[in-house]
Structure formats: structure tokens, C-alpha cells
Amino acid sequence: MTKIRLTGYIDVPAARLAMVQAALPTHIALTRDEVGCLEFDVTEDETHPGRYLVSELFASRADFDAHQARSTDSPWAAVTAGIPRHYTIEEVSA
Structure with a gap:
């Protein structure tokens, strides 16, 4: 499979950093509880203030798509609206 x-990564503007930091633990917990979520980590880059490194692994495309759909209507989406993401998405053989 x-x-x-x-x-x-996502670079959070200084003016929005407190709101993003406050919303992040709930976003992480909800995502880790999703069906098919194998790994989900968002960590602050120690060398670039406001940059958060993102790493996700989902068991299938359907699980990843379900995560994207859920998070689109989440408080996390509202808090991070308009902040550009710099992501690479790839298929990984099991």
C-alpha cells in the first residue's frame, strides 16, 4: 500500500505567532487521533524564528485526503489562514 x-514548513508572522502557538497543541492532538495518521510532528525551527517544521505520514491517500478535509474547516485553518505553506507531498511505498 x-x-x-x-x-x-510554515513561516508564521510575528504578529500571529501567539495565536498559532496557542492553537497548535489541539491541532496536533486532533490530527494524531485521525484514522490513518502514522506520524504528525510540528516543531519550531530553532534557527529561524517563527518557522515551524512539519512532517506528516498517512497510511493512504484516502486518509491524507480526509485529514485535509477535516483541517480545512478547523480552528487551525482559521488561525493560520493566509499564511503560506511550503510543503512537499509524496507517495511512499510501504
């Missing part, structure tokens, strides 16, 4: 891996 083909898994889906997302890697990259």
Missing part, C-alpha cells in the same frame, strides 16, 4: 508523506 502507498503511504503519503508531507514535509516542509
Whole structure:
């Protein structure tokens, strides 16, 4: 089965950093509880203030797509609206 891996980063503007930091733990917990979520990490880059490194692994394309659909209507989406993401999405053989 083909898994889906997302890697990259989001650069959060200083003016929005507190709101993003406050929303992040809930976003991580909800995502890790999703069916098919094998890995989900969002960590602050120690060398680039406001940059968060993102790494996700989902068991299938359907699981990844379900995550994208859920998070589109989430408080996380509202807090991070308009902040550009720099992600790479790839298929990974099991």
C-alpha cells in the first residue's frame, strides 16, 4: 500500500505567532487521533524564528485526503489562514 508523506514548513508572522502557538497543541492532538495518521510532528525551527517544521505520514491517500478535509474547516485553518505553506507531498511505498 502507498503511504503519503508531507514535509516542509510554515513561516508564521510575528504578529500571529501567539495565536498559532496557542492553537497548535489541539491541532496536533486532533490530527494524531485521525484514522490513518502514522506520524504528525510540528516543531519550531530553532534557527529561524517563527518557522515551524512539519512532517506528516498517512497510511493512504484516502486518509491524507480526509485529514485535509477535516483541517480545512478547523480552528487551525482559521488561525493560520493566509499564511503560506511550503510543503512537499509524496507517495511512499510501504
